[in-house]
Amino acid sequence: MDAAQLARALGSEASARYLVPAERHQAETVVERSRFLCTLSRVQTVTDAQRFTRDVQQQHSDATHHCWAYVVGAPGTTSRIGMSDDGEPHGTAGRPMLTVLLHSDVGEIAAVVTRWYGGTKLGTGGLARAYSGAVQAALATLPTNWRVESVPLQVAVDYNVVTPVQQLFAAMDVDITNETYAEQAVYDVLVARDQEASFRTQLADLTRGQALVTP
Numbered sequence: 001m002d003a004a005q006l007a008r009a010l011g012s013e014a015s016a017r018y019l020v021p022a023e024r025h026q027a028e029t030v031v032e033r034s035r036f037l038c039t040l041s042r043v044q045t046v047t048d049a050q051r052f053t054r055d056v057q058q059q060h061s062d063a064t065h066h067c068w069a070y071v072v073g074a075p076g077t078t079s080r081i082g083m084s085d086d087g088e089p090h091g092t093a094g095r096p097m098l099t100v101l102l103h104s105d106v107g108e109i110a111a112v113v114t115r116w117y118g119g120t121k122l123g124t125g126g127l128a129r130a131y132s133g134a135v136q137a138a139l140a141t142l143p144t145n146w147r148v149e150s151v152p153l154q155v156a157v158d159y160n161v162v163t164p165v166q167q168l169f170a171a172m173d174v175d176i177t178n179e180t181y182a183e184q185a186v187y188d189v190l191v192a193r194d195q196e197a198s199f200r201t202q203l204a205d206l207t208r209g210q211a212l213v214t215p
Contacts, residue, residue, distance in 0.1 A: 020147040027138035031130045033118025038138035043110040056112040064117040067093035070110035096132035150190040156212040
């Protein structure tokens with residue numbers, strides 16, 4: 001199972017754990033001598049998306065068009081989306097690009113497709129295929145990371161269970177942000193939201209219900 005299939009398999013857990021771009025990434029395609037350079041980046045707010053779009057426009061100020069689309073949030077969510085045809089015929093660039101992003105299994109993502117006109121008109125259908133194809137080509141080689149929504153918890157345990165508790169932290173990829181040792185061992189941790197219930201259950205079993213877990 002590849003990363004995209006795993007993201008789909010998570011189902012209801014998708015809002016807590018999903019793929020995001022690991023870095024800014026580019027791929028270029030050529031259609032009838034027109035160059036289409038797609039730049040992808042992670043964006044966590046609408047302001048991020050707007051800033052990214054302006055940055056690409058400034059980098060390639062000699063281009064004919066800078067069409068863009070973004071999805072802020074989990075893959076497929078439409079509460080914070082945007083798109084622009086930037087002078088291309090209506091519906092031939094921004095909308096096809098957005099459709100690709102919404103079905104990509106990658107969240108928090110923006111795409112700018114920069115076009116240098118090659119002298120041949122592509123028609124509305126050809127433009128839509130060129131812009132969507134440029135985004136698909138960039139997505140095919142996009143490095144990604146998992147974005148995991150975490151819950152901060154404080155865990156207090158007796159010293160006789162410190163070793164197995166620390167092993168549980170490691171097994172569940174729990175991030176320890178602080179630890180203190182006084183009457184008890186106390187850990188401030190970050191637990192993946194989709195793993196919280198399992199973590200609490202395993203911790204209770206491991207410590208025979210003696211662990212104190214608080215937000």
